Amino acid sequence: MLRSIGRQWCCSAAFQCRRSKRAITTIVGQQLKAQEQQLHEQQQQQQQEVHKIDDEVSRLLALKAKLGGDAAPANQKFTLKTPKGTRDYAPQQMTLRQSVLDKIVQVFKRHGGEAIDTPVFELKEVLTGKYGEDSKLIYDLKDQGGEILSMRYDLTVPLARYLAMNKISSIKRYHIAKVYRRDNPAMTRGRYREFYQCDFDIAGTHDPMLADAECVKIVAEVLDTLDIGDYVIKLNHRQLLDGMFEACGVPASNFRAICSAVDKLDKSPWEDVRKEMVDEKGLDGVTADKIGEYVRLSGGAELVERLLSDEKLKAVPNAVKGLEGMQLLLKYCALFNLDHRISFDLSLARGLDYYTGVIYEGVLKGEQEQGPSAAKTAQNGEPATSEAGGTVGSVAGGGRYDNLVGMFDPRGKAVPCVGVSIGVERIFSVLESRALANKTKLRTNDVEVFVASAHKGLHEQRLRVLNQLWAAGIKAEHSFKLNPKLLAQLQHCEEHQVPLAIVLGDDELSKGLVKLREVTTRQESTVPLAELCAEIRRRLSP
């Protein structure tokens, strides 16, 4: 029943003319309320029954545990794995990841960023209505009594909630944390359900484009400092896109749907996108073709000039405002020496609903090593094929969203925001394959000195020496065997790239001496125990 009503509304809603929309919204709103009430009651009943079952299950499990005592349960039958779309980071990967994140944080701090952190889940209502078609990808928590929660889908909506809740009207914040999307990820291509985002956002009421240009500058600085290859930062403006749609004859109610079709241009050819516009989104072919003319355009300040005198666009205030914004942004970017890095690109649309102004995307140019595909979204680093067939990868993206904070404020008070998200998963995967290709082996620990025994019976001496080293802040370790073989200890040092080894022996110890060995050269010298820490520091200083 519900389903058929749904379909009916769907069809009629899509073709409503704008004048009658308000009346219908009211009627439909009342029907929705009634349906919701009914659903709510049904759901509560079901939940009560489910709760009963859960209770019985926990009771049985508790019993089982009691019977099993403290013994290990029969070894499990399930496959030992991480959840679909997630992965562990091993020490080697963590080392790479930490160095990437450190560099990014350095850039964020260079621009005055302050860090915040928010919970990994939010009240479900906080996320509702923010992600358009993608809402279906949100992870929900089970209702275990109490609040209904969902995992954060990005860091932007939690920021908006944070700003509204704390009545903050101005901040430059960065946030590095994992976000969650119930996608069907192609993990071979470095796409995940749990992945890191690195966001920098500037909130506040400012003069036009100053903060926006700084975000574009940050994208460039991050990509420069990570040194992951040549890139371009594509720029566009949501107001211009809307103006352009209007100029082509798209009904306003269809702007977002058409915009999300345009967004697919970086992985699908124009023919497919046109088909989606006409067949799925009910646009007439002539209108689609007009859009097709525009979205092929890209360039610099000269393109803005040309479009400002375009007859169709000139007549649409939104288009003119968007173009004037682009003009100012391009000027500021030129002052930041970004001319050779940016491209005004009318096919750039960005998926998310909440953008209201400038949008941008940092894209790696033709990485042949990545195979015949290229990346679409900066967020989870999935590569996709560009129209040109070249291999590119989107590694950063963002834009202006002036209305999001206002959605959370009880009085609707807006806090204009602009921000950028660095697609670190894609960056990790580029750098990981590069390290693999170069056979680079990163050190995964920082141990400076290994304390070895030359013969049996020296473990207490080792502990004394270690204690002395640690007290001096020297990173040191030893074998957890009482009597390890000397060769095994020295091999450990070479394998783990530990630069120095101390070799303890009764002969030297009786004279208050120890042997200090440089692992790479295998040179040994004798050092008085009392001078050991100072000598090690001297050897380690660059």
Next chain:
Amino acid sequence: MLRSIGRQWCCSAAFQCRRSKRAITTIVGQQLKAQEQQLHEQQQQQQQEVHKIDDEVSRLLALKAKLGGDAAPANQKFTLKTPKGTRDYAPQQMTLRQSVLDKIVQVFKRHGGEAIDTPVFELKEVLTGKYGEDSKLIYDLKDQGGEILSMRYDLTVPLARYLAMNKISSIKRYHIAKVYRRDNPAMTRGRYREFYQCDFDIAGTHDPMLADAECVKIVAEVLDTLDIGDYVIKLNHRQLLDGMFEACGVPASNFRAICSAVDKLDKSPWEDVRKEMVDEKGLDGVTADKIGEYVRLSGGAELVERLLSDEKLKAVPNAVKGLEGMQLLLKYCALFNLDHRISFDLSLARGLDYYTGVIYEGVLKGEQEQGPSAAKTAQNGEPATSEAGGTVGSVAGGGRYDNLVGMFDPRGKAVPCVGVSIGVERIFSVLESRALANKTKLRTNDVEVFVASAHKGLHEQRLRVLNQLWAAGIKAEHSFKLNPKLLAQLQHCEEHQVPLAIVLGDDELSKGLVKLREVTTRQESTVPLAELCAEIRRRLSP
């Protein structure tokens, strides 16, 4: 029906003698299976119905979104908050948190730690049967099709899963991440449902107590480096506890239950704990009183000696092994100069089921500032009252768990582990209240230079100067207003403790000069633009 069967089993199971246990386990096992099958079918039915409802709900929401178009939804009626038991970290808190975590990581690295990371959720089966009574606190994800997932409850079980899955038999790893417990937290006392854990663990087959002693050393180094006040590290041994229970006449099947009662001694007086043992856990009063004698004891090596010649304990192999272990541990701790920091304490029991050997807990001594309560568990920093009535706080804890990895290995291959978890939430809260009391204001950003305009029309000049500073790696910002007031700009510097300001003015610029101002002294000097970066570096170098 299920409930009554459950109760019956419960009563009979508790009083089974050990010989008949196996037969009963088999029968009960079959009954459990049948019950589970029935439950499973019931659950599936329920879930299908719930899914239907979910589908209708999403359809309605999609319709709603379509009708509402892209406009902000009417501002939400729900209270703007973070989920129960969670909090945001503001920049001030993040600065403190980051400095604490940095210091802890430094200690972990000094001992050769490597970092790993695991997903925030695991297959539910991974967590099942690992936490005893606390399993009810696990957050489950909603079944949205596919795998059944739960949020991690600690970092230890994910480590064990990681080691078994990757067949790693030796590692020193640290892991700093959030964990989740559906507790009813007293947040005024710094207890949360989402909180950080900082874990260091040593996995591998080693000679006795060497790795264990290093973990105790790490607790001491962390607490020393954080400088949060005087502390004691309580030590005990699960084998000794079991041996002591046996010596007192506790049935083996009741060891874990009695152990978890002993664990409450740090927040409840002996009378309450005794009551729990007798009334709830079915122990006879005489046995309980014998336990009461032992758990009052604490001391050092001399106490171990005394207990080794205790008639009752001497007769129980587990007790002797535990005491010999303690003897060795105390010896190694003495070599690490920890004598004045440690206390062998027979009342220390630790809540978690999986410990098999040494256990320890770092406890802050009498912090009067914390009020009349003190902390029980290191994990989420809840304070509780000590028996003595003094205020103490558990800020670190851990122990040896030799069987956990084996639970995940298909062939049951064990990897012995010992580790420590630093209770950073409690540490944050101690340091936060101290900062508050001292009115310390931490800088939340690192900006070195603010670029100001002395008069109108200089914003493009500002951008040029900023570009030059950023290129030189100098942390710099400006106002996002075209024509900000000079006073406002200088006030911003003073408020945010920015050390230097550049003041641009047409007069100086025409001569290639700018004014450089030291914010605290308000002294200004004139510097050629070409030498600006070098001069700033000179001023900033310590």
